[in-house]
Amino acid sequence: MKKILTVQDISCLGKCSTTVALPLISAMGVETVILPTAVLSTHTMFKGFTCKDLSDQIEPITAHWKKENVHFDAIYTGYLGTIAQIGQMEKLFDDFKSKDTLIFIDPVMADNGKLYPAFNMDYVKKNAELCGKADIIVPNITEASLMTGMPYKEHYDEQYIKDLLDGLTKLGAKIAVLTGVSLSEGKTGVYGYDTEKKEYFKYQNDRVDASYHGTGDIFSSVCVGAIMNGLSWQQAMKIAADYTAQTIKVTVENPEKPWYGVDFETTIPILTDIIRAYRYY
Numbered sequence: 001m002k003k004i005l006t007v008q009d010i011s012c013l014g015k016c017s018t019t020v021a022l023p024l025i026s027a028m029g030v031e032t033v034i035l036p037t038a039v040l041s042t043h044t045m046f047k048g049f050t051c052k053d054l055s056d057q058i059e060p061i062t063a064h065w066k067k068e069n070v071h072f073d074a075i076y077t078g079y080l081g082t083i084a085q086i087g088q089m090e091k092l093f094d095d096f097k098s099k100d101t102l103i104f105i106d107p108v109m110a111d112n113g114k115l116y117p118a119f120n121m122d123y124v125k126k127n128a129e130l131c132g133k134a135d136i137i138v139p140n141i142t143e144a145s146l147m148t149g150m151p152y153k154e155h156y157d158e159q160y161i162k163d164l165l166d167g168l169t170k171l172g173a174k175i176a177v178l179t180g181v182s183l184s185e186g187k188t189g190v191y192g193y194d195t196e197k198k199e200y201f202k203y204q205n206d207r208v209d210a211s212y213h214g215t216g217d218i219f220s221s222v223c224v225g226a227i228m229n230g231l232s233w234q235q236a237m238k239i240a241a242d243y244t245a246q247t248i249k250v251t252v253e254n255p256e257k258p259w260y261g262v263d264f265e266t267t268i269p270i271l272t273d274i275i276r277a278y279r280y281y
């Protein structure tokens with residue numbers, strides 16, 4: 001069984017980061033080791049959340065794993081709390097990356113043109129540096145514009161997306177994939193560039209007119225899980241985009257839906273069916 005490490009916070013209530021990565025990637029038949037960067041009472045869109053930073057646990061936990069000779073097939077980082085923690089990730093990659101370890105970075109820090117609370121441009125700069133060490137990065141347009149220094153646009157053409165991808169791969173990532181890319185009315189999707197094959201990949205599906213917290217984490221988790229199941233990055237992006245859209249749709253239809261996250265629990269069987277179909281046919 002493939003084994004991955006995911007490094008991100010635990011938001012106890014909120015359906016994001018570790019609390020979606022762990023169930024989703026496990027459901028896809030991949031062992032999921034977690035390294036929590038902080039414990040929050042809720043994600044940061046709630047008012048009055050508590051937060052206990054766990055930076056001082058990263059070194060002793062990983063030192064123990066090193067003694068146990070643990071090998072990871074992928075390391076997937078998401079929401080990190082501080083600039084120092086991003087530095088700790090650089091060391092973690094050096095310590096655990098072997099030839100076949102995929103480094104997958106979702107540089108979670110901003111959306112809809114704005115940085116999340118608690119982050120600033122120094123954080124952006126350090127995250128851009130970390131992205132340079134990745135095999136695959138999956139920023140949204142806001143994160144990409146911040147990291148490349150290009151203007152953020154709500155209305156854009158395909159050339160803007162290609163310019164962002166060019167800036168992102170110049171940071172050093174082998175494959176950059178932009179999420180939340182809408183190239184025509186009523187559509188949304190992903191647009192990626194593979195620097196080794198010099199190939200673009202775009203995929204658009206129907207936009208569901210609702211925006212929920214944690215959907216980026218669902219997308220990234222499913223990508224990592226699918227790649228660990230032997231799918232190409234392009235197939236993984238397509239499955240992840242479709243699954244995320246389907247999950248948002250199911251959530252919108254649920255009259256008892258929570259405001260803070262999506263009903264991924266309802267759609268897990270759809271995901272496992274898709275993965276089973278790819279695995280055996």
Ligand code: PXL
Nearest residue numbers: 009011016017043044079214
């Ligand atoms: O879903 C991204 C995310 C993860 N973790 C925490 C967050 C957010 C987004 O705001 O606040 C704590």
